[in-house]
Amino acid sequence: MTPSADTRPTHRLSESGVSIWLDDLSRERLTTGNLARLVAEKDVVGVTTNPTIFAAALSKGEAYADALAALAGADVEAAVERITTDDVRDAADVLRPVYDATRAVDGRVSIEVDPRLARDTEATVATAERLWATVARPNVMIKIPATVEGLPAITRVLAQGISVNVTLIFSIERYRAVLDAWLAGLEQARANGHDLAAIGSVASFFVSRVDTAVDAALDAVGTDAARALRGKAAIANARLAFAAYEDVVAGARWQALAAAGAQPQRPLWASTGVKNPDYRDTMYVDELVVAGVVNTMPEATLDAFADHGIVIGDTVSGTADDAAAAIAAVEAQGISLDAVTTQLEAEGVEKFEVSWSQLLQTTQAGLDAAGSAR
Template sequence: MTDSTPRPTERLSEAGVSIWLDDLSRERLRSGNLAALIAEKDVVGVTTNPTIFAAALTHGDAYAGALSELAGTDVEAAVERITTDDVRAAADVLRPVHDATSAVDGRVSIEVDPRLARDTEATAATAVRLWETVGRPNVMIKIPATVEGLPAITRTLAAGISVNVTLIFSIDRYKAVMDAFLSGLEQAKEAGHDLAPIGSVASFFVSRVDSEVDKRLTALGTDEALALRGQAAIANARLAYAAYEDIFSADSTARWAALAAAGAQPQRPLWASTGVKNPEYRDTMYVDELVVRGVVNTMPEATLDAFADHGIVLGDTVTGTAEAAAATIAALEAVGVSMDEVTAQLEDEGVNKFEVSWDELLTTTKAGLDAAGE
């Protein structure tokens, strides 16, 4: 007799959360691991970033053949070739999911060179090149939610290109991202693009908020401050969802209603950075506490494995929590933690970390190309 009890990832999917894997490597593709995660752990999408690719290049020999083939090639061109090849292959694996979900899931994201995060023109141009190079309808181009990134997001969507907006930390910036999304779709509609296949997610980072806020609360050291540790990130994300509802709910603004009537998909919130960094916290807390229909949770494999083993799905843990979340943020401000300062710092650090990872990727690739050319 077989056990018919739904596995935790299946229950999460049934609750309306799309599970995306926050990782990709050629080894994962060649071994069939990605296909296995789709079948066995309900994965329906993949996100990548420079850190992920830098790590992939330094482990194993899966890229040896590619490096040998590309020996003598400019290192930046080689990096683009390697990363777009991996994303294309992953997109092909996920294409059945994309088709079965009417272009909602089955998505694979690839990030614009993070060194361009403050350059609108270069970001927009690179987004088009990556989209055309990968050449798959289920790819998403990742663009950071910097001030300079906002117009690039609009221009990329206006061209009919799907966008994953990354590195969102503050509610105000998230509202600007949603405005950029609406503007992009309005321009796409005006240009005659079919809106239905254009996908977009807004990647709202979670665990990094707790890491920084907890550090500040520990430094303050008062009983009131210490009692607030581990609460900021979930409260911030729940307020983000409330902002999303203000735009995309059933009784939403006329602006979104007009786009929806033309076949547009909403820009879904995506919970990113969901790996728990503090070992004192439950290892699935950034999944358990952010369950609500119509969102994405992109998980590193360790978090996915943990949730598949002992994740908890108790229904919607987000809707109706905005008032309590706002009270948590107010309590943080009252003890001396400025969320505006925290989120601005995290954005700068996020861009810088991806730049460092990009440099590591270039260095690693160059070493591989040099060795292959000897």
């Protein structure tokens, strides 16, 4: 029997203040009405994309055949931008009622700048401006990585009234720098005369990848004490990130911006698909429930949570001391979380660069095939 809306786990999660976003997008989801059904049936109120998602979408089936045929002969870079921005625009239109109903909080769709620009501030800003203008929807967010070079780009893009999803955040130190860049961007946007209420921002703090890396290091230590700490670091790290967020929104800089109508930069739990089959498949959702955050889930995680997710209330507030103790226990095994998160950022950028190359190759093959068919 299908559960009623008020008893299904996704509804209870939403009622707890967690916004459910889908970490996936494709032309097929749009043309079949799948995305609209997820909004209606599984409480999805936003969408995130990245180069890996688009590379996978372009490599499957015939959903993009017409688009590729129309673009035959075009430059491959231009074709990729056209296809991805069209998908994001159409998804934004599907989610526009959510955006309107939540007064510009949810109903958001994110599109990422070319990951090859992650170390180039100027090119990131220029690309973000172009993507914002091309999609031309108020409920789009431009994803900018939280690299050292990305931080000033975040500020400059927000200062223009452009909504930003900051991605690839792994460490608390870098997250604090992201929060500072966000505040500076809103302060400049206010000085520039922009309506702060319309500027959305989330900070995508990656979760499961931390456990994958730390667990491998704990396994290498090999003791019972080390193995007992497996699966603890990622949730503790995320809970400490939320404590850092609470510190900032309690401060005078944010209070002044809030009084001017600004939205908070919500923490967004990313990489919430469980990669270790020994762990509960919804652990990165169940254990990170707190009002005022986003959890963006791959469809497998969304389906699992819709089926058997657990919502027992707030599982984050007041956990900072225990989280710090969990991280200290990991580091007592000789594992540096700073070293782990630094490596994860580098790997994250590299993985998206590889996916972007695959996206270009797949698109070029499709353009060539379409051109030959003429």
